[in-house]
Amino acid sequence: MTPGGHATRRNPAAGLRLHGSARRAVRPRAAWRALAGAAVVLLALLGGTGTAQAHDSLESTFPANGATVATMPQAVTLTMSNTPAAIGAEIKVLDAGGTNWAVGAVSVLDNVATQQVKPGAPAGKYTVEWRLVSSDSHPVGTGQNFTFTTKAAASPGAVAGPAQPAQQVSEAAAPPVADSGGIPWSVVGLIGVLVVVVVAMVVVARRRLGQAD
Known part of the structure; x- marks a missing residue:
């Protein structure tokens, strides 16, 4: 009632306008909820993929890092956590003057990579520089050099190490592999698919809210 005794009338259209505004306010919230849910799924999948595709690691070498051996072995070996x-x-066996005494291509047997050494390598300290292709197709080993020292030069009867050459690959068939240093293509494809899914979810949510008006 008004002060003059007249009854007030409510405007139904005003209520409808208010209700429609509330619905429109819900639209961005629903879209953001869908986007946040998809982001959580994306992060979980990326975390699992990163763990599964961790690079292989070096477990041991022959000769051991920092070891002193009686004579230069016929080969040096690297044992990896998985088969490279x-x-x-590529494995280089460098003397103190920088001369590379490695000969032939690297051979791989299971998870052991073997590099033969030229006969006549002098006594002294050697640095082994290596680079292998991990089982997840990424290069590993750059900057992970190891050293050893020999008391005598290489001889024909020297021990070759714990593994014998296998799967010999010629140098012509072993082109250098570019270090992508980034995300594997499988992960890139997964991200693309999830982006499409997120967009589709937002579009569907907007259409449903529009039909509800």
Whole structure:
């Protein structure tokens, strides 16, 4: 009632306008909820993919890092946590003057990579520089050098180490592998698919809210 005794009338249209505004306010919130849910799924999948595709690691070497051996072995070996690829592998056996005494291509047997050494390598300290292609197709080993010292030069009867050469790959068939240093293509594809899914979810949510008006 008004002060003059007249009854007030409510405007139904005003209520409808208010109700419609509330619905429109819900639209961005629903879209953001869908986007946040998809982001959580994306992060979980990326975390699992990163763990599964962790690079292989070096477990041991022959000779051992920092070891002193009686004579230069016929070969040096690297034992990895998984089987590396033979193609693209490179191992250098460098003396104090920087001369590379490695000969032939790197051979791989299971998870052991073997590099033969030229006969006549002098006594002294050697640095082994290596680069292998991890089982997840990424290069590993750059900057992970190891050293050893020999008391005598290499001889024909020297021990070759714990593994014998296998899967010999010629140098011509072993082109250098570019270090992508980034996200594997499988992960890139997964991200693309999830982006499409998120967009589709937002579009569907907007259409449903529009039909509800």
